[in-house]
Amino acid sequence: MDYFLELFFGGLTRGSIYALIALGYTMVYGIVQLINFAHGEIYMIGAFTALIVASVLTFYGVNTVAILILASIVAVIYSSAYGFTVEKIAYKPLRNAPRLSPLISAIGMSIFLQNYVLLAQTSDFLPFPRLIPQFHFMEPVSHIFSSAELVIVVTTMVAMVLLTLFIKFTNLGKAMRATAQDKTMALLIGIDVDRVISATFIIGSSLAALGGVLIASHIGQINFYIGFIAGIKAFTAAVLGGIGSIPGAVLGALILGWTESFATGYVSSDYEDVFAFALLVLILIFRPAGLLGKAETKKV
Amino acid sequence: MLEIKNINAFYGNIQALHDVSITINEGEIITLIGANGAGKTTTLMSISGIVTPRTGQILFNGETISGMKPDKIVRSGLAHVPEGRHIFPYLTVMENLDLGAYLRKDKDNVKKDLEHVFTLFPRLKERMHQAGGTLSGGEQQMLAISRALMARPKMLLLDEPSLGLAPLIVKQIFDIIKRINEEDGTTIFLVEQNANLALKVAHRGYVMENGRITLEDDAKKLLVNEEVKKAYLGI
Numbered sequence: 001m002d003y004f005l006e007l008f009f010g011g012l013t014r015g016s017i018y019a020l021i022a023l024g025y026t027m028v029y030g031i032v033q034l035i036n037f038a039h040g041e042i043y044m045i046g047a048f049t050a051l052i053v054a055s056v057l058t059f060y061g062v063n064t065v066a067i068l069i070l071a072s073i074v075a076v077i078y079s080s081a082y083g084f085t086v087e088k089i090a091y092k093p094l095r096n097a098p099r100l101s102p103l104i105s106a107i108g109m110s111i112f113l114q115n116y117v118l119l120a121q122t123s124d125f126l127p128f129p130r131l132i133p134q135f136h137f138m139e140p141v142s143h144i145f146s147s148a149e150l151v152i153v154v155t156t157m158v159a160m161v162l163l164t165l166f167i168k169f170t171n172l173g174k175a176m177r178a179t180a181q182d183k184t185m186a187l188l189i190g191i192d193v194d195r196v197i198s199a200t201f202i203i204g205s206s207l208a209a210l211g212g213v214l215i216a217s218h219i220g221q222i223n224f225y226i227g228f229i230a231g232i233k234a235f236t237a238a239v240l241g242g243i244g245s246i247p248g249a250v251l252g253a254l255i256l257g258w259t260e261s262f263a264t265g266y267v268s269s270d271y272e273d274v275f276a277f278a279l280l281v282l283i284l285i286f287r288p289a290g291l292l293g294k295a296e297t298k299k300v
Numbered sequence: 301m302l303e304i305k306n307i308n309a310f311y312g313n314i315q316a317l318h319d320v321s322i323t324i325n326e327g328e329i330i331t332l333i334g335a336n337g338a339g340k341t342t343t344l345m346s347i348s349g350i351v352t353p354r355t356g357q358i359l360f361n362g363e364t365i366s367g368m369k370p371d372k373i374v375r376s377g378l379a380h381v382p383e384g385r386h387i388f389p390y391l392t393v394m395e396n397l398d399l400g401a402y403l404r405k406d407k408d409n410v411k412k413d414l415e416h417v418f419t420l421f422p423r424l425k426e427r428m429h430q431a432g433g434t435l436s437g438g439e440q441q442m443l444a445i446s447r448a449l450m451a452r453p454k455m456l457l458l459d460e461p462s463l464g465l466a467p468l469i470v471k472q473i474f475d476i477i478k479r480i481n482e483e484d485g486t487t488i489f490l491v492e493q494n495a496n497l498a499l500k501v502a503h504r505g506y507v508m509e510n511g512r513i514t515l516e517d518d519a520k521k522l523l524v525n526e527e528v529k530k531a532y533l534g535i
Contacts, residue, residue, distance in 0.1 A: 171402070174391075174402075175399075177388070178388050178399050181388045181389060181390055182386050184350065184382065185382065185386035187348075187350060187370040188350070188370060188374070188380045188382060188386070189374065189379075189399055189402050189403075189447065190370065190371040190375060190402050191399075191402060192369070
């Protein structure tokens with residue numbers, strides 16, 4: 001039973017990180033119908049930014065929790081700037097081009113950012129300081145659910161709640177939903193669609209950066225390639241849940257996290273990806289639009 | 301109030317509008333009639349800034365609006381009810397209406413306008429919390445007009461408000477359009493395929509054929525014009 005619970009919470013943690021990244025994919029897709037393949041790289045850049053900030057602050061002897069918070073804030077801001085700029089450079093000029101063009105541009109952006117970090121940093125794995133503190137009250141259960149996992153799960157939940165409230169109740173959130181549903185009409189009621197798109201990229205990048213910092217300080221090492229793998233997994237999660245749907249992305253991410261965790265635990269870690277993608281194929285056969293996706297029918 | 305001066309608009313290499321000029325005075329209901337594909341919708345889209353005319357000029361209250369971004373044009377007092385209604389299907393009726401007032405900061409007046417809209421279309425109040433996509437065609441048209449009114453526009457652009465609706469609903473909607481013009485003093489530019497209906501509520505009318513304005517006259521005169529009768533009124 002303990003083993004099961006350990007795998008359960010491990011999967012929940014994994015799923016939370018996937019969810020943070022998957023939201024960026026799904027929100028961007030919902031608004032501009034583009035798979036932003038460079039999104040995983042934004043997550044990776046978030047982790048690297050946090051590493052640099054953490055190294056500097058550690059040098060000055062700042063307390064670990066303060067480092068975690070400051071590094072997260074800097075990573076979020078820096079990654080948002082990247083997300084914003086990537087959209088302006090690689091996607092905006094192609095807004096009215098055939099849909100394949102921005103997709104290729106996204107892949108190009110992804111390769112560019114990976115290699116840019118590879119050259120600017122190194123191809124080796126770099127150790128990342130374990131910034132998440134160990135809580136005393138978690139000690140009795142730490143063999144099945146660690147403090148770091150708790151922090152990741154709780155942070156993700158808070159981020160989701162804030163995002164939901166933002167989208168439901170703020171003016172910008174309403175504008176985002178309107179733009180996702182009908183771009184022409186959004187323009188006609190005076191929504192500055194370019195601004196909404198930028199905001200979407202910024203929010204998605206922030207969440208990804210947060211995921212990057214959390215997972216890096218949990219696992220303890222990063223390299224330039226982590227964004228690619230996590231990006232593919234999060235993208236899978238978004239498709240699994242129904243791309244364009246926010247609750248779908250979270251659900252898909254959790255299912256994927258659990259599938260991988262249980263497959264690793266009960267079968268073999270070699271099979272984690274096999275199970276993850278087999279699940280994707282199965283779900284898409286029976287529900288082509290994803291679990292919570294809306295089939296493409298419209299009342300005219 | 302609105303002056304369209306010799307605009308030419310293109311979709312790729314295909315010219316959709318040829319030297320279109322239309323003048324609308326404050327307080328008028330002007331209608332633009334013509335067959336499917338004549339360029340009526342393109343004319344409205346040019347006014348709203350969705351289509352940018354290649355040459356020519358559009359003035360609204362003396363200010364050049366051609367080439368401006370759509371949100372600036374809405375801000376200057378134009379509201380557009382597009383063909384096919386374009387209700388946000390997964391937003392509630394209330395959220396659709398709220399978004400109509402997206403650019404407004406005067407919350408108190410927005411509330412008053414909401415009340416006003418509900419007196420014009422009591423049905424919308426009953427359906428307030430329902431998703432827009434679940435409304436009937438007629439209700440969606442009422443919502444589309446109401447959403448535009450929530451911007452408190454000086455001028456309302458209506459594209460085919462009768463499209464696909466039952467005659468009884470059409471009559472109801474046209475009565476409201478008249479009321480909006482007479483009671484609120486909102487200037488209305490009405491694009492319609494249903495020429496008979498449009499010419500009955502309008503003060504003046506323009507006839508469009510293949511992207512060109514071919515006739516312009518008082519609506520009453522157009523109603524008895526032989527060519528118009530033959531081509532558009534089916535008499």
